[in-house]
Amino acid sequence: MGQPALTLFFSYSHKDEPLRDELEKHLKILEREKIISNWHDHKILLGEEWDHQIDDNLRKADIILLLISADFIASEYCWDIEIKVAMERHNAGEVVVIPVILRPVNWKNAPFGKLQFLPKDAAPITSWKNQDEAFLNVSQGIQRSATDLMTKRQQKEQEAKKKASLNQYHQKVQELVINGQISFAAQLILKDLQTEVGLSDIEVETIETAVLKPYQDYQKNLDKYKKAFTHYAAQQYPLTQAAIDDLKQLETYYKLQPSDLEKIVIEFEQQQSENRFFFDIITVNSRGEEISRTTGTAEYFKETLGNNFILEMVSIPGGSFWMGTDNPEIERLCKQYDTDWFRNEKPQHQVTVSLFFMGKYPITQKQWQAIAVLDKVNIDLNPNPSHFTGDNRPVECVNWYEAVEFCQRLSRETGKDYQLPSEAQWEYACRSVNSYQLSVISEELAIEEWNQKYNLPFYRGETITTDLANYDGNYVYADEPKGQYRQETTPVGQFSPNAFGLYDMHGNVWQWCLDDYHANYQGAPRDGSAWTSSDNDTTKILRGGSCNYIPNACRCAFRNLYGLPRDYLSNVGVRVVCAPPRTF
Template sequence: MQRQTESRGSSLETKSSPITPSQPNFPKFSFAVITVNSKGEEVTRETQEAEYFAEDLGNDVSLEMVSIPGGIFWMGTDDAEIERLVKKFDWDGYRREKPQHQVTVPPFSMGKYPVTQAQWKAIAALDKIDIDLELDPSNFKGDQRPVETVNWYECVEFCKRLSQRTGKQYRLPSEAQWEYACRSVNSEQLTVNSEGLTLAQWNEKYHQPFHFGQTITGDLANYRATYTFADEPKGQYRKETTSVGQFPPNAFGLYDMHGNVWEWCADEWHKNYQNAPSDGSIWLNGDNNRSPLRGGSWNYNPFNCRSAYRNSFDAREDRNYLNGCRVVCVFGSE
């Protein structure tokens, strides 16, 4: 996992630390983790390893699940950064990301990629549990592109059928699981007192807007790169989804966490984090007609693809060619 050792605005140095296995005897895969400065210039490249397992969905289609170690993190965005974003981008929706709060997340596994169209077809062909599923709902066709034009209820049905087929417990991620997995910062960095840091100092040192660091570029993710977040150059606006895994992963080995498609979360929508759970669980008792969407999409500006950004523009029953999903697998009871 990535361990950052210098403050924002200076060159970054990283060290590797081992990922704690969440389940025994899983194989590992290697990948390169990249960090960039505010100009989008690569400042570090480190080889990391993560554990995973694969589900055979039939017809040469598999689903790779990456082990995510448990840990503690600060969810959301600090007040000073929120006000900076509100002023810079002239939108008060960033206040949904407050108050910043500490969350303890147990180990789980998460899809290495957003659910692909091939994976969707394989599971949608199985027997119905609650609702019907279209085999091929997506606007942008391609087996290795993410599935989109699927609503929240259809993604939940996908998880139920996948669970029934595999005998494991699959579901959509909680919003806390999603943000923790996206940030992919290890627990050593998350205890403010371990280095004698104030929370403000810790935010400056570790709480970057993107898992890549201070910004993103069109070479790192699929989004509307004709807009910029920091001092990076403008890039390509592709105007469509791209096949999963084309861009570098984060420090947990997850791909496409920024851009490509918005990803549905399991929680009910809450307008901010007042009284949010601190255990990484699914947050209910909110607006049960809406759920958070995370990660941004091919059609969105970089400031809305940040790790902390929360969206609720679609009701649960709405289908949109910007929206897809990613699954998690939890071991034991929740």
């Protein structure tokens, strides 16, 4: 059978030697077949310690035959030593004990009384009419037990071998896993080991899954922490003490390593640096003289479509502001320009705007072309509509419907929700009360205080000059000198941005808004949303002024109400916004 023969120990009384010898003859065939190997005290060699040899072989035997007779039961040695050891080993599952009834005797209450006896029906061998049949019955029973025992032993050996192979593979996987990953080289090594130790694909997959699970569970918990960190950091960074305390609870609960948490912070700060740009913020007085120049910074992301389309979207922090123009200023403007036009900028009302992203520049002609050649959503787009041509000039001569189509195509291609800005979003972004943003939100300033602190006509300050924006420099707004009248658009980004990092919010091209025309702000939304109706053909709002308009029209609050949605004008362009992705 390919494995060592089982050791069979005869426990008997010397007075039963003739019967033992006879049984040994009947078991000879099992010896020749290498199923069993007999041992009894006659095999003790001269010079060997008798009791030591018996005890040693008794404790090493696989099968112990108890040859039962009155003399066997009467033997002190058999009863106190051999039967005791045999039953102890039997109860421990270490040996098979087979009582063989040689001669009639009362054995019912013996320690081995509940075992299965031989010959059949526990009939003593000497009581059989044909003792050869009795010995045959005994030898066949022993053979069955030996075969069964060898099968179990073989199974155990196979199980032990399998366990050793599994342990070997498990240990090797643990050695090769780095940061919860099994590299390509490690996979090759493990494949060789799998073949060597004979494991199935399911077995190795189970081991690898078990080894990797703690790493994966830890990583999932680390990702939860990162998600929470990103959530809090998006609200304010550096983190507030309350946010730090909350994150500390997660660190303790998930048993996270400080070194891993440090990596999250470093990654976040690097990403902030990579997704951030710096610029000069220039402020002027009423004479157009520079009175301050500070360094601003803004977060942004790049939208790329793989067709030379790159769109930079700047993060505009949420906040509250007073939209429109205060009554004294409106009256001054109406008197100065002899028109009631400016009354459409009233009543001044508080609006709360949520975080959103806005195009760093007006849409350029190159960007327009990249989207115009894509499949339409509703209407066709002319790839080259502009009067003043140039890849980096703002696209113009596009009507409101085409601007909406551009946003719809961009949304379809990116999976984000791109739109034209609402009037509130546009004015909020234009004013860019950046360095005071937190105080604007937290102080909830009254309208008079807000106007005094922040309600300037331009994001530059009290006026603008043609060194800071592209408009008709033949006209002035305050005390600044006249400037250049370029009579055409200029490439986007030629002039310094506002405090949010947005370029060309004053002049160059008018910018479509999503809102419908309303003569004033009575009933206007307070949440920054667009004020629309069910009639898409109604007049739309334009903001920002243009290269051929006077500086007054470039003010943050100025509303151009002559934007018929089907109009094509050489001074009307597009700027887009989108909602931020969810961080938690």
